[in-house]
Amino acid sequence: MMKTLTLSLALVTMGAVNKPAEHKSPVEPAPLVAPKSEQGTAAQWTQRMLSRFHYKPQSLDDAMSRKIFKRYLDALDGEHWFLLQADVDQFRKYELAFDDLIRAQNLQPAFDLYLKYEKRVKERTEYARELLKGEFSFTVDEDFVYEREDTSWAKSVSELDDLWRRRVKNDIIRLKLAGKDLPSIRTTLDKRYKDLLIRIDDLDSDDVFQIFLNAYATAIDPHTNYLSPRSSENFQMQMRLSLEGIGALLRRDGDHTVIQSLVPGGPADKGKALKAGDRIVAVGQGETEKERMVDVVGWRTDDVVDLIRGKRNTWVRLEVLPAELGEAGSSSLVKILRDEVKLEEQAAQSRVIDIEKQGLKRRIGVIELPAFYMDFNGRAQGRADYRSSTRDVKRLIAELQGKKIDGLIVDLRNNGGGSLQEATDLTGLFIDQGPVVQVRDTDGRTELEFDSNPGLVYDGPLTVMINRSSASASEIFAGAIQDYGRGLILGERSFGKGTVQHLVDLDRYADTENKLGQLKMTVAQFFRVSGSSTQHKGVLPDIEFPSMIEGDDFGESSYDNALPFAEIAPAEYKASARTSADSLALLRKRYQQRSANDPEFNFLLADMKYFKEQRERDSVSLLLSARQTERDNESKRLAKRKQEREALGKAVKEAKLDEGLDPVERALAERNEDKKENEEPDVLLVEAAHIVADVVSLNDPKLRTAMLNPKSSAKID
Numbered sequence: 001m002m003k004t005l006t007l008s009l010a011l012v013t014m015g016a017v018n019k020p021a022e023h024k025s026p027v028e029p030a031p032l033v034a035p036k037s038e039q040g041t042a043a044q045w046t047q048r049m050l051s052r053f054h055y056k057p058q059s060l061d062d063a064m065s066r067k068i069f070k071r072y073l074d075a076l077d078g079e080h081w082f083l084l085q086a087d088v089d090q091f092r093k094y095e096l097a098f099d100d101l102i103r104a105q106n107l108q109p110a111f112d113l114y115l116k117y118e119k120r121v122k123e124r125t126e127y128a129r130e131l132l133k134g135e136f137s138f139t140v141d142e143d144f145v146y147e148r149e150d151t152s153w154a155k156s157v158s159e160l161d162d163l164w165r166r167r168v169k170n171d172i173i174r175l176k177l178a179g180k181d182l183p184s185i186r187t188t189l190d191k192r193y194k195d196l197l198i199r200i201d202d203l204d205s206d207d208v209f210q211i212f213l214n215a216y217a218t219a220i221d222p223h224t225n226y227l228s229p230r231s232s233e234n235f236q237m238q239m240r241l242s243l244e245g246i247g248a249l250l251r252r253d254g255d256h257t258v259i260q261s262l263v264p265g266g267p268a269d270k271g272k273a274l275k276a277g278d279r280i281v282a283v284g285q286g287e288t289e290k291e292r293m294v295d296v297v298g299w300r301t302d303d304v305v306d307l308i309r310g311k312r313n314t315w316v317r318l319e320v321l322p323a324e325l326g327e328a329g330s331s332s333l334v335k336i337l338r339d340e341v342k343l344e345e346q347a348a349q350s351r352v353i354d355i356e357k358q359g360l361k362r363r364i365g366v367i368e369l370p371a372f373y374m375d376f377n378g379r380a381q382g383r384a385d386y387r388s389s390t391r392d393v394k395r396l397i398a399e400l401q402g403k404k405i406d407g408l409i410v411d412l413r414n415n416g417g418g419s420l421q422e423a424t425d426l427t428g429l430f431i432d433q434g435p436v437v438q439v440r441d442t443d444g445r446t447e448l449e450f451d452s453n454p455g456l457v458y459d460g461p462l463t464v465m466i467n468r469s470s471a472s473a474s475e476i477f478a479g480a481i482q483d484y485g486r487g488l489i490l491g492e493r494s495f496g497k498g499t500v501q502h503l504v505d506l507d508r509y510a511d512t513e514n515k516l517g518q519l520k521m522t523v524a525q526f527f528r529v530s531g532s533s534t535q536h537k538g539v540l541p542d543i544e545f546p547s548m549i550e551g552d553d554f555g556e557s558s559y560d561n562a563l564p565f566a567e568i569a570p571a572e573y574k575a576s577a578r579t580s581a582d583s584l585a586l587l588r589k590r591y592q593q594r595s596a597n598d599p600e601f602n603f604l605l606a607d608m609k610y611f612k613e614q615r616e617r618d619s620v621s622l623l624l625s626a627r628q629t630e631r632d633n634e635s636k637r638l639a640k641r642k643q644e645r646e647a648l649g650k651a652v653k654e655a656k657l658d659e660g661l662d663p664v665e666r667a668l669a670e671r672n673e674d675k676k677e678n679e680e681p682d683v684l685l686v687e688a689a690h691i692v693a694d695v696v697s698l699n700d701p702k703l704r705t706a707m708l709n710p711k712s713s714a715k716i717d
Contacts, residue, residue, distance in 0.1 A: 033114070033115070033204055033207075034108075035110075036205055037514075038514035038516060039107055040105025040106070040107055042209075042213070042510075043102045043105065044102065045516060046519055047060050047103065049504055049509075050521065054221075054224065054522060055221075056522070060102060060103070062096045064216075064219060065097060065098040067219040068098045068215050069095040071218060074149075076114065077117060078149050079148040079151075080148050080152070081124065081148065081167075082117060082120040082124055084156070084157070085152070087120065110208075110212040111205075114212075118200055121197075127164055128193045131165060139623065139624070140622065140623070142166065143622060144167060144169070144620050145166075169622055171189055171192075172185055172189070173622065173627055192295055206229070206230055209228065210228040214226050220522075222556075222559040222561055223501050224520060224521050224522050225520045226518075226520075227517050227520065228517045229515040231302060232517050245266075245309050246266060246316060247268050247269055248261070249263070252301045256281065257280045257301055259277065259279075260276060260416075261414075261416035262276065263371075267337055267339045271336055276323065276416075277469075277554045279321040280296060280318050280319070280320055281296065281319050281320070282319035283304065283307040283308055283318055284318075286317070287315040287317075287335065312338055313338065313339065314337075315336070315338070316336055316338060317333060317335050317336075318335075320332055323554060347387065348370075348393050349367070349368050350367050351365075355689055355690060357694070362692075362693040363403060363405045364408070365405035366411060366685065366689070367393055367409070367410050368411045369389060371389070371416070372418030372419045372420075372422040372474070374386075374388040374389065374418075374421070390422055394429055397429070406460070406461070406696045407460060407461035407692035407693065407695060407696050408462050408692070409463050412466050413467040414467065414469045414470065416469065416470075416472065417471050417472025417475075417497075420449065420476070421449075423477045424450070424476075425451070426477055427477055428453050429457040429458060430462060430486050431456065433450075433452060434484075434574060435451075435529050435572070436450065437476045437526055438526070438531075438568065439500070439526060440524060461695045462488075463488045463490050463688060464482075464488070464489050465688055466490075466491045466539060467492040467547070468549050468554055469554075470539075471496075475497070475526075475534040475538060476526060478539045479530075479532075479534055480528065485576040485577060488584075488691070488695070489540075489543075490541055490543050490691060491541050492545060493538045493539070493544075494538035496557055497535070498525055498533050498536070499522045499524065499535060500523055500525070500526070502520075502523045503520050504518060505518050525563070525566070527568050531571075532567050533566045533567060535563055536565040537557075542584060543584075543691060548611060550612070579695075587691055587698075591690070594687065594690060603641065603645070
């Protein structure tokens with residue numbers, strides 16, 4: 001699925017009614033937005049930076065102009081709900097001209113295209129409001145297609161009318177399933193559609209310019225972005241206030257605001273109710289439902305951030321569509337108490353898992369590392385007790401060795417990265433001396449980050465757990481451990497972000513008193529000591545665990561314009577004795593045998609199959625009876641799972657159906673209450689402990705044969 005920076009102020013994916021006799025004339029755009037002279041200067045300086053100093057500089061030519069034209073259309077109306085084919089054809093003359101227009105500082109055609117889009121949005125939302133006054137039939141066998149990014153543009157107004165009729169009808173069905181009567185449904189939806197008109201009227205010249213220039217910047221790679229002067233100020237404020245709030249980094253994906261990562265130790269991370277890839281569709285203030293939920297589908301990311309941001313010890317409610325579900329999936333309500341993110345809550349933690357194998361007890365140490373952190377101020381001040389991930393892990397290893405562990409797991413799941421120096425130093429705890437990562441800059445020069453400290457802090461059996469949200473510094477560490485043959489990598493393919501970005505202040509380069517904004521630009525790439533890049537491809541596990549999220553749905557490879565995987569010459573390094581092919585095959589076989597007989601694993605696989613089926617859907621039925629049947633089947637599935645887990649004596653995490661409500665009126669019951677009591681077991685961590693215990697047994701010739709049919713149990717203490 002192609003990822004685009006879509007502005008489209010589309011409705012939540014639901015709706016349809018019979019078309020009334022006629023609808024009112026559209027509202028004409030109120031005061032027209034127009035380009036400013038300083039924006040032409042900013043565009044010109046952006047072109048100079050991207051074509052000269054980007055890691056993969058690309059000329060601003062006709063080929064790039066074609067990309068800009070497409071991405072700008074995608075940013076405005078990526079799912080083709082507003083513009084007509086005739087509108088697109090009208091502006092096709094600029095498809096190969098945006099390169100010349102940017103050099104000439106002529107932004108008027110880009111603004112003209114936006115104004116056409118704005119006019120169409122107002123026409124559609126006014127039409128949707130008129131539809132609400134008509135009569136509805138829910139016995140017609142027709143579908144609502146909500147995945148439209150690969151569809152053609154509507155060729156006529158009547159074709160758009162039919163698309164929106166289905167959309168509004170779908171909105172009504174969801175509310176009917178929630179038990180709402182028709183008068184209240186009309187009131188609710190009219191308010192929702194009216195809000196779209198308000199939001200588009202709030203967009204100004206700076207907003208339009210940022211959308212257009214990002215069509216250029218993101219055509220080069222997904223991590224290169226232009227920030228307008230206002231966005232730059234907001235970005236700096238977010239950086240200063242990053243340790244207060246819910247602790248989540250957000251990004252835009254189509255019409256949705258998506259959680260890119262969670263700040264370790266932050267309120268969202270501690271609540272365990274949110275994860276990377278989840279889509280926020282509504283935001284509400286306060287602990288109770290006195291204040292309505294605000295629909296944020298189609299909103300700009302900074303506007304969503306403004307709603308979520310707040311003072312410490314205040315509540316925010318988020319309606320979330322889980323990452324593993326498709327557009328027709330059931331959303332849930334998450335309540336979070338805003339708080340300060342404390343360093344100690346980001347810090348590494350340890351525990352021990354006891355495994356019984358061949359009549360022997362194996363003690364497997366676990367170190368959970370949520371981020372690669374360092375107290376840079378404390379270090380600069382020469383404080384002896386400054387905190388860092390390497391220092392903390394070194395201390396925890398000593399404590400675990402005091403508990404006589406037989407093997408160690410370093411858990412990097414959901415670790416989005418952090419300090420490059422920390423990734424290098426942490427690797428040094430497990431290897432003797434040598435290079436850890438290669439960094440190549442825009443000039444093609446390659447520098448090595450070295451572990452220069454002789455000796456190992458821990459030389460026993462080691463595994464590293466990763467998942468799709470393990471990125472950047474996590475991939476550097478995991479890749480080095482794998483290349484050196486120092487340990488096994490378990491889990492999912494990692495995120496695949498192997499690039500470095502710097503923030504460029506355009507005001508420093510342009511001779512003008514006007515504020516031009518900033519450019520976040522990719523300037524370097526990481527390479528493993530083996531010469532392989534973590535970019536795009538990520539780190540591939542030696543033993544792969546099942547994943548809720550498909551690689552094409554999340555991670556670097558989900559971007560249509562991610563920089564490609566690449567290789568360079570390997571560095572000079574001395575690898576340890578690797579796990580032999582025969583031993584690795586045996587470990588995989590043992591894992592497969594255990595997981596096949598583990599009820600919790602089977603629950604996980606069943607959920608993955610179900611979620612995959614949901615993600616593959618691109619439409620829903622507009623038959624009310626069919627939707628009710630789907631809802632009933634989902635109720636039965638959840639009830640069956642609860643009974644199965646109760647039969648195993650497991651704590652049950654309550655799951656709730658989609659109430660059928662959209663954000664404004666949603667009032668779901670709490671889901672994250674007594675989270676620790678209801679939390680499901682960490683099946684994958686227990687299995688990782690079994691694998692480490694198998695590695696320990698492999699080192700004992702007398703036990704190797706007995707490993708073929710062991711009876712084992714696991715207990716976390």
